[in-house]
Amino acid sequence: MFQFIIKRLLQAIPMLIGVSIIGFAMMHLAPGGPLAVYTLNPTITAQDIERIKHVFGLDQPIYIQYFKWATGIFTGNWGNTFFGGRPVFDVILERMPATFLLMGSGMSVAILIGTLIGILGAVRRYSMFDYLATTGAMVALSFPTFWFGLMTIFIFSLKLSWLPSGGMFTLGEEEGILDLIKHLILPTVVLALVLVAQWSRYTRSSFLEVIHQDYIRTAKSKGLSAGRVLFRHAFPNAVSPLIALAGVQLPWLFSGALVTETIFGWPGMGRLFVDSLTMKEYPVLMGMIMITAIAVIVGNLLADVINALIDPRIRLE
Amino acid sequence: MTGVFKLARNLLAVNHLVKHFPIKRGMFSRVVGRVHAVDGISFEVQEGQALGLVGESGCGKTTAGKTILKLIEPTAGTIRYNGDDITSYNRAQMKQYRQQMQIIFQDPFSSLNPRHSVGSIIAAALEIHHLVGPSEKEDRIADLLRKVGLSATVMRRYPHEFSGGQRQRIGIARALAVNPRLVIGDEPVSALDVSIQAQILNLLEDLQDEMGLTYILIAHDLSVIRHIANKIAVMYLGKIVEMASREELYHNPLHPYTRALLSAVPIPDPEHKRQRIILKGDVPSPINPPPGCRFHPRCPQRFEPCNKVMPKSKTVVEGHEVACLLYE
Amino acid sequence: MHYYESQTRRIWRRFLRHRLAVIGGCVVLLLLFMVVFANLLSPHDPLSLDTQRRFIPPLTNTSFVLGTDEMGRDLLSRLFYGGRISLVVGVAAMFATIVTGLLIGLIAGFYGGRVDNALMRFTDTMLCFPQVFLLLVLAAFITPTVISIALIIGLTSWMEVARIIRAQIQYIKEQDFIQAAFALGASESRIMFKELLPNAIAPVLVSATLNVANAVLMESYISFLGYGIQPPLASWGNMLTNAQSYFDLAPWLAILPGLMITLTVMSFNFLGDGLRDALDPRLRM
Numbered sequence: 001m002f003q004f005i006i007k008r009l010l011q012a013i014p015m016l017i018g019v020s021i022i023g024f025a026m027m028h029l030a031p032g033g034p035l036a037v038y039t040l041n042p043t044i045t046a047q048d049i050e051r052i053k054h055v056f057g058l059d060q061p062i063y064i065q066y067f068k069w070a071t072g073i074f075t076g077n078w079g080n081t082f083f084g085g086r087p088v089f090d091v092i093l094e095r096m097p098a099t100f101l102l103m104g105s106g107m108s109v110a111i112l113i114g115t116l117i118g119i120l121g122a123v124r125r126y127s128m129f130d131y132l133a134t135t136g137a138m139v140a141l142s143f144p145t146f147w148f149g150l151m152t153i154f155i156f157s158l159k160l161s162w163l164p165s166g167g168m169f170t171l172g173e174e175e176g177i178l179d180l181i182k183h184l185i186l187p188t189v190v191l192a193l194v195l196v197a198q199w200s201r202y203t204r205s206s207f208l209e210v211i212h213q214d215y216i217r218t219a220k221s222k223g224l225s226a227g228r229v230l231f232r233h234a235f236p237n238a239v240s241p242l243i244a245l246a247g248v249q250l251p252w253l254f255s256g257a258l259v260t261e262t263i264f265g266w267p268g269m270g271r272l273f274v275d276s277l278t279m280k281e282y283p284v285l286m287g288m289i290m291i292t293a294i295a296v297i298v299g300n301l302l303a304d305v306i307n308a309l310i311d312p313r314i315r316l317e
Numbered sequence: 318m319t320g321v322f323k324l325a326r327n328l329l330a331v332n333h334l335v336k337h338f339p340i341k342r343g344m345f346s347r348v349v350g351r352v353h354a355v356d357g358i359s360f361e362v363q364e365g366q367a368l369g370l371v372g373e374s375g376c377g378k379t380t381a382g383k384t385i386l387k388l389i390e391p392t393a394g395t396i397r398y399n400g401d402d403i404t405s406y407n408r409a410q411m412k413q414y415r416q417q418m419q420i421i422f423q424d425p426f427s428s429l430n431p432r433h434s435v436g437s438i439i440a441a442a443l444e445i446h447h448l449v450g451p452s453e454k455e456d457r458i459a460d461l462l463r464k465v466g467l468s469a470t471v472m473r474r475y476p477h478e479f480s481g482g483q484r485q486r487i488g489i490a491r492a493l494a495v496n497p498r499l500v501i502g503d504e505p506v507s508a509l510d511v512s513i514q515a516q517i518l519n520l521l522e523d524l525q526d527e528m529g530l531t532y533i534l535i536a537h538d539l540s541v542i543r544h545i546a547n548k549i550a551v552m553y554l555g556k557i558v559e560m561a562s563r564e565e566l567y568h569n570p571l572h573p574y575t576r577a578l579l580s581a582v583p584i585p586d587p588e589h590k591r592q593r594i595i596l597k598g599d600v601p602s603p604i605n606p607p608p609g610c611r612f613h614p615r616c617p618q619r620f621e622p623c624n625k626v627m628p629k630s631k632t633v634v635e636g637h638e639v640a641c642l643l644y645e
Numbered sequence: 646m647h648y649y650e651s652q653t654r655r656i657w658r659r660f661l662r663h664r665l666a667v668i669g670g671c672v673v674l675l676l677l678f679m680v681v682f683a684n685l686l687s688p689h690d691p692l693s694l695d696t697q698r699r700f701i702p703p704l705t706n707t708s709f710v711l712g713t714d715e716m717g718r719d720l721l722s723r724l725f726y727g728g729r730i731s732l733v734v735g736v737a738a739m740f741a742t743i744v745t746g747l748l749i750g751l752i753a754g755f756y757g758g759r760v761d762n763a764l765m766r767f768t769d770t771m772l773c774f775p776q777v778f779l780l781l782v783l784a785a786f787i788t789p790t791v792i793s794i795a796l797i798i799g800l801t802s803w804m805e806v807a808r809i810i811r812a813q814i815q816y817i818k819e820q821d822f823i824q825a826a827f828a829l830g831a832s833e834s835r836i837m838f839k840e841l842l843p844n845a846i847a848p849v850l851v852s853a854t855l856n857v858a859n860a861v862l863m864e865s866y867i868s869f870l871g872y873g874i875q876p877p878l879a880s881w882g883n884m885l886t887n888a889q890s891y892f893d894l895a896p897w898l899a900i901l902p903g904l905m906i907t908l909t910v911m912s913f914n915f916l917g918d919g920l921r922d923a924l925d926p927r928l929r930m
Binding site for chain 3: 014015018019022026029135138139141142143144145146147148150151153154158251252254255258259262263273274277280285288289292293296297
């Protein structure tokens with residue numbers, strides 16, 4: 001087991017390096033270079049730009065720049081913002097909890113509801129429920145998340161006034177848990193929509209594969225109750241690809257969170273990203289792209305480790 | 318490339334040909350073992366001859382065939398075609414030889430591209446070597462199809478419309494399209510019904526006479542090549558254990574393995590009481606071949622040094638070689 | 646007997662059994678019709694504005710069937726023309742994705758070894774970046790035109806296609822007819838493009854359809870944010886940019902373009918799903 005973890009960790013390293021190279025390349029491909037906000041500003045003289053370049057270390061050869069930047073990334077030193085000169089890391093860090101809260105609740109809801117629907121659909125294949133669920137999943141996958149968000153705001157906030165239309169807390173009031181939950185509901189539902197669809201489809205096919213195996217038939221013919229068969233025999237075997245799915249979904253989760261945050265004015269990383277775009281705040285943009293990529297790599301690593309824990313076949317290979 | 322002294326009669330000369338496949342495991346693809354598919358075989362084929370290469374599955378005969386054609390890169394040894402040493406030729410250097418050495422595959426269902434019509438499959442062969450102009454292409458394809466016993470209208474149809482035997486004929490037509498001198502048949506009839514086997518074998522014989530072809534026919538069954546081969550080499554676990562002319566081999570088999578193989582060949586004579594030699598055990602894995610003579614674990618005539626000493630190939634009678642300690 | 650024809654017919658028959666896929670296919674055809682004939686179908690010039698007639702609700706005015714927007718432009722015409730843009734971007738992005746993915750998958754699958762390793766590493770690394778993040782950053786770098794938007798969407802979506810193609814190629818490569826091509830001395834490009842590729846097309850079709858769906862979604866999102874198609878050129882996405890502020894006055898401005906996007910994406914998704922089933926029923930449960 002330990003060997004497996006080490007092996008997996010070692011595999012993750014080239015990925016991290018690869019991700020940092022691509023990130024770095026992107027930053028330098030920006031028209032106007034990483035200092036676009038200055039170079040494209042006509043009031044700043046060429047001398048000023050040279051000076052700024054020197055301050056930011058941008059006049060050094062490219063591989064030195066990359067090396068410094070990469071070591072910076074992995075040690076938490078992500079430079080300072082153009083405007084205000086705050087450490088980028090801190091700026092992003094203070095937005096992370098909000099985003100993780102949203103992502104976490106979205107993912108939990110998605111897993112709970114999605115797997116339930118998927119299992120039910122698998123157990124009652126071709127029933128009306130199954131048909132509706134599969135079709136519904138396809139439909140749900142087709143909704144543009146941002147538009148769905150707009151529609152839910154329209155219906156539940158404007159027309160019905162049941163739920164707030166944005167933000168994390170009600171302005172001017174105390175930041176209580178209940179208030180937070182009220183604000184969390186709509187964004188979570190919107191974020192979870194596509195995820196539920198994916199989870200239900202994946203769970204359904206994963207369970208279907210398992211259910212038709214001989215050992216399930218044996219368990220059933222032994223007289224075990226359906227519930228027992230499902231949970232003690234089918235579930236552990238079907239769960240493995242689902243954990244892998246969680247890892248694979250991570251980039252999607254981030255994308256969805258970005259979209260949802262912009263619609264609901266949720267003060268998380270997504271909002272920060274869009275705001276930084278307008279201001280051409282490259283350090284922040286790059287920092288966020290890097291952190292999402294790193295989070296994806298770490299997440300997949302965790303998923304693999306968990307899978308190896310449950311499925312002995314994986315760690316023995 | 319011309320050799321200094323071309324043995325004009327030996328179209329193909331293979332010397333100590335070796336092909337090992339590395340087995341890789343682990344994160345860094347460490348080599349943990351080797352499959353000794355072909356472990357040092359030597360033979361010559363004269364122009365116009367037909368060599369039969371016979372052995373059980375796993376003995377390396379198919380690998381040998383593909384390695385001779387350089388479809389697989391040899392690990393060691395030499396391959397001489399018409400006196401030229403082509404062993405380490407690259408793709409560009411091999412191109413002219415490709416026209417002269419062709420192959421017929423075993424599985425008629427995977428040897429033809431399902432997306433191409435029969436005509437375009439054969440045309441590809443012609444196009445690659447710029448053998449005919451566009452106006453003559455169709456005629457040439459029609460000729461080839463007729464030569465293998467198919468009607469020219471077959472050109473426009475697709476492989477899946479045909480039976481196994483017909484597909485093999487198409488495969489033969491493709492191989493002949495480039496006017497080769499050497500044709501390697503990798504178990505060309507193993508996947509066919511017995512009645513069709515005879516047809517295809519007869520076709521191959523006729524074509525050899527008509528076009529002066531040289532054959533290497535790979536088979537797992539001695540009865541299949543009985544009529545068509547003049548010389549037969551018997552392979553076991555990557556090595557040639559016996560090689561002789563057809564008459565010699567059938568009338569005077571020396572190696573215990575050859576004898577066992579021969580005893581399995583059906584003789585259409587109800588009076589003949591056959592003593593079937595049934596070998597014990599399975600063919601060992603080519604990853605860890607047995608020490609000494611590779612056949613010794615299953616050999617009914619093994620004796621003391623067989624499990625330690627590797628027998629070398631000896632010429633017992635003119636044109637008859639055998640690698641067995643019984644004859645050393 | 647033309648077995649081959651009946652294979653196509655079999656696939657067609659399997660496809661027809663999926664009612665939703667068929668409906669999706671019909672809608673897609675309708676949408677394509679709309680794209681081509683947008684100018685014939687639109688009752689008004691989508692750019693003509695008249696602040697005198699802002700915010701006319703749908704179904705209240707025979708001249709402006711679906712109402713008008715905040716600048717008095719006819720919504721129906723805008724939907725047609727916007728749809729044209731959105732779909733063109735979607736299809737163009739799909740082509741970019743397919744071409745990129747095909748090339749990478751072909752080369753990786755054909756050559757194997759280190760080339761394959763390097764390319765797959767690269768693919769895996771690209772998959773770590775959330776597409777929307779990448780898109781937005783790239784969109785901010787470039788001048789947003791239909792082509793450039795389609796290109797960046799295409800260049801961030803090719804990874805799955807590459808994987809699928811690579812797997813197919815690896816499988817097909819083992820078939821004897823490929824060995825036969827080598828034995829004939831065929832050039833590598835001939836083998837890749839004439840022998841391998843035609844056999845790997847089927848999953849590409851499915852991928853392509855699903856890709857259009859994703860591309861339309863992506864375009865709508867970045868245009869909504871203002872980084873995609875720029876006004877006055879309309880796309881369904883940028884028609885929604887200010888929709889939130891008009892919720893009280895004119896909710897239809899927010900509902901209708903989004904509905905069109907959803908409908909389009911849904912149709913391509915159903916179509917792609919049906920194609921996948923029809924081409925290989927073993928994949929589906």
